[in-house]
Amino acid sequence: xxxxxxxxxxxxxxxxxxxxxxxxxxxxxxxxxxxxxxxxxxxxxxxxxxxxxxxxxxxxxxxxxxxxxxxxxxxxxxxxxxxxxxxxxxxxxxxxxxxxxxxxxxxxxxxxxxxxxxxxxxxxxxxxxxxxxxxxxxxxxxxxxxxxx
Amino acid sequence: xxxxxxxxxxxxxxxxxxxxxxxxxxxxxxxxxxxxxxxxxxxxxxxxxxxxxxxxxxxxxxxxxxxxxxxxxxxxxxxxxxxxxxxxxxxxxxxxxxxxxxxxxxxxxxxxxxxxxxxxxxxxxxxxxxxxxxxxxxxxxxxxxxxxxxxxxxxxxxxxxxxxxxxxxxxxxxxxxxxxxxxxxxxxxxxxxxxxxxxxxxxxxxxxxxxxxxxxxxxxxxxxxxxxxxxxxxxxxxxxxxxxxxxxxxxxxxxxxxxxxxxxxxxxxxxxxxxxxxxxxxxxxxxxxxxxxxxxxxxxxxxxxxxxxxxxxxxxxxxxxxxxxxxxxxxxxxxxxxxxxxxxxxxxxxxxxxxxxxxxxxxxxxxxxxxxxxxxxxxxxxxxxxxxxxxxxxxxxxxxxxxxxxxxxxxxxxxxxxxxxxxxxxxxxxxxxxxxxxxxxxxxxxxxxxxxxxxxxxxx
Numbered sequence: 308x309x310x311x312x313x314x315x316x317x318x319x320x321x322x323x324x325x326x327x328x329x330x331x332x333x334x335x336x337x338x339x340x341x342x343x344x345x346x347x348x349x350x351x352x353x354x355x356x357x358x359x360x361x362x363x364x365x366x367x368x369x370x371x372x373x374x375x376x377x378x379x380x381x382x383x384x385x386x387x388x389x390x391x392x393x394x395x396x397x398x399x400x401x402x403x404x405x406x407x408x409x410x411x412x413x414x415x416x417x418x419x420x421x422x423x424x425x426x427x428x429x430x431x432x433x434x435x436x437x438x439x440x441x442x443x444x445x446x447x448x449x450x451x452x453x454x455x456x
Numbered sequence: 457x458x459x460x461x462x463x464x465x466x467x468x469x470x471x472x473x474x475x476x477x478x479x480x481x482x483x484x485x486x487x488x489x490x491x492x493x494x495x496x497x498x499x500x501x502x503x504x505x506x507x508x509x510x511x512x513x514x515x516x517x518x519x520x521x522x523x524x525x526x527x528x529x530x531x532x533x534x535x536x537x538x539x540x541x542x543x544x545x546x547x548x549x550x551x552x553x554x555x556x557x558x559x560x561x562x563x564x565x566x567x568x569x570x571x572x573x574x575x576x577x578x579x580x581x582x583x584x585x586x587x588x589x590x591x592x593x594x595x596x597x598x599x600x601x602x603x604x605x606x607x608x609x610x611x612x613x614x615x616x617x618x619x620x621x622x623x624x625x626x627x628x629x630x631x632x633x634x635x636x637x638x639x640x641x642x643x644x645x646x647x648x649x650x651x652x653x654x655x656x657x658x659x660x661x662x663x664x665x666x667x668x669x670x671x672x673x674x675x676x677x678x679x680x681x682x683x684x685x686x687x688x689x690x691x692x693x694x695x696x697x698x699x700x701x702x703x704x705x706x707x708x709x710x711x712x713x714x715x716x717x718x719x720x721x722x723x724x725x726x727x728x729x730x731x732x733x734x735x736x737x738x739x740x741x742x743x744x745x746x747x748x749x750x751x752x753x754x755x756x757x758x759x760x761x762x763x764x765x766x767x768x769x770x771x772x773x774x775x776x777x778x779x780x781x782x783x784x785x786x787x788x789x790x791x792x793x794x795x796x797x798x799x800x801x802x803x804x805x806x807x808x809x810x811x812x813x814x815x816x817x818x819x820x821x822x823x824x825x826x827x828x829x830x831x832x833x834x835x836x837x838x839x840x841x842x843x844x845x846x847x848x849x850x851x852x853x854x855x856x857x858x859x860x861x862x863x864x865x866x867x868x869x870x871x872x873x874x875x876x877x878x879x880x881x882x883x884x885x886x887x888x889x890x891x892x893x894x895x896x897x898x899x900x901x902x903x904x905x906x907x908x909x910x911x912x913x914x915x916x
Binding site: 309310311312313314315343344345377402404406408410411412413414415416417418420421424434436 | 629630633634636637638639640641642643661662663831835868870875882883886887890891892893894895896915916
């Protein structure tokens with residue numbers, strides 16, 4: 308067992324993630340740690356098709372006091388391999404800890420990350436602390452292993 | 457508060473016990489309560505030994521600096537490689553770090569303090585009070601350790617915590633993981649510039665990658681040895697370092713002028729040991745490092761042409777001198793071994809190219825999977841007090857971009873001095889203060905059931 312915060316994963320997270328995995332409609336789920344730092348809950352589950360709207364939402368996440376705050380997300384990335392290979396889709400896990408996050412929250416989010424990632428069992432992941440790291444091209448490269456154009 | 461309502465348990469806080477976080481380093485030992493921003497107790501890991509009235513005495517913490525006792529010698533229970541060498545003394549120094557400032561002194565045994573004197577035959581046997589109360593009997597303890605701490609040392613640490621200090625719950629966390637987490641990252645390349653060592657620790661998904669952990673002795677103490685070498689070569693005459701305790705008064709002088717001061721002298725039989733003077737000199741050098749020393753920004757070689765403004769330094773022997781390019785030279789050999797200032801008399805061996813930071817980083821990355829290298833390079837975390845040398849992170853960034861031109865390199869370092877000095881302590885403090893962390897602790901019961909080896913299974 309690696310060093311972890313002990314923060315637990317609420318069952319809703321698993322349900323929301325299964326909905327993302329099973330249905331074609333759900334595009335992403337955003338998760339957060341509750342203010343009492345006890346468990347991870349679902350903040351939003353959405354069918355929004357536009358990646359930029361998701362990116363904006365993630366990057367503008369705020370804590371109770373209105374300061375930039377970290378989040379986790381899972382996104383269903385659809386991509387075209389080109390050359391008649393057809394469409395594929397892959398779910399990636401994103402941890403978002405903006406640079407000016409207070410140390411306390413950074414510590415809690417970093418030490419809880421593996422717990423959620425393992426509970427959802429997602430292999431591909433991205434860590435970002437700057438908006439440029441969650442551009443569509445970065446997400447696409449991670450999901451397709453660099454194969455998609 | 458309404459007087460007709462009894463106080464709530466949480467408000468009263470009677471049974472809330474804060475854990476203690478202990479972060480033992482080579483130069484200093486940091487201890488404090490979990491949940492606080494900085495360690496309350498920061499003491500030198502060095503301790504003093506002297507003879508008084510025919511008995512050997514020990515002196516710990518800053519008390520050592522108060523009085524230059526006759527014949528006092530200075531020792532360190534931790535080896536140059538950051539691993540404990542003298543366990544009995546390490547236990548004493550660590551215990552001093554929390555017992556002197558954090559844990560309250562236990563009240564005297566009421567039967568022995570003279571207030572309840574009764575004749576011995578009247579003393580009922582069942583009222584005997586347990587005398588060997590342990591210092592952490594009610595306090596959970598989280599400790600940190602370097603990534604290359606061997607299994608034997610880890611087991612010995614939990615043994616001391618459980619058996620000597622009586623802690624009810626214990627955890628041992630890797631420095632590198634704590635530093636990575638504190639900057640919000642579960643995967644990072646942690647570069648720690650400490651006093652006796654520089655180390656590079658790859659952390660992936662919250663675990664250290666053991667094969668990639670590298671360390672080398674070119675830390676803060678090495679920089680000091682370079683400054684000493686520089687002072688020796690000074691012309692027209694070498695600069696001697698005179699620590700505070702040898703100066704009784706001084707007058708300010710112009711730069712380059714001989715110092716004007718009255719010195720304190722000790723007759724041979726009253727003088728402290730040379731190791732005491734060396735440690736005191738080290739404190740003077742620490743000031744020099746903060747005020748004068750800088751990292752050469754590059755990109756051209758330090759030996760090449762470039763603008764070099766000078767800076768003055770009011771040294772403690774009432775001396776004032778001007779240092780130009782030399783103030784870069786003392787750090788340059790961390791990056792380029794050819795820049796090292798040779799000093800054949802120094803107890804510190806001359807550095808080798810393999811010990812320089814770029815080589816240590818290369819060796820570390822060579823030990824990890826090719827696929828994770830780019831992730832690590834885009835998440836470089838700098839910590840450790842000696843990384844506060846002016847311009848250090850910028851230079852490191854430059855070196856990394858030259859070494860690895862392909863992948864994106866990003867270096868992050870807390871701008872806040874205390875976060876850089878106490879990075880792993882602060883990380884431990886936050887974790888140990890979380891209500892949810894209780895499930896991570898190794899309890900006394902588990903220790904008794906499974907033995908010291910449990911630390912290998914639970915604290916990976």
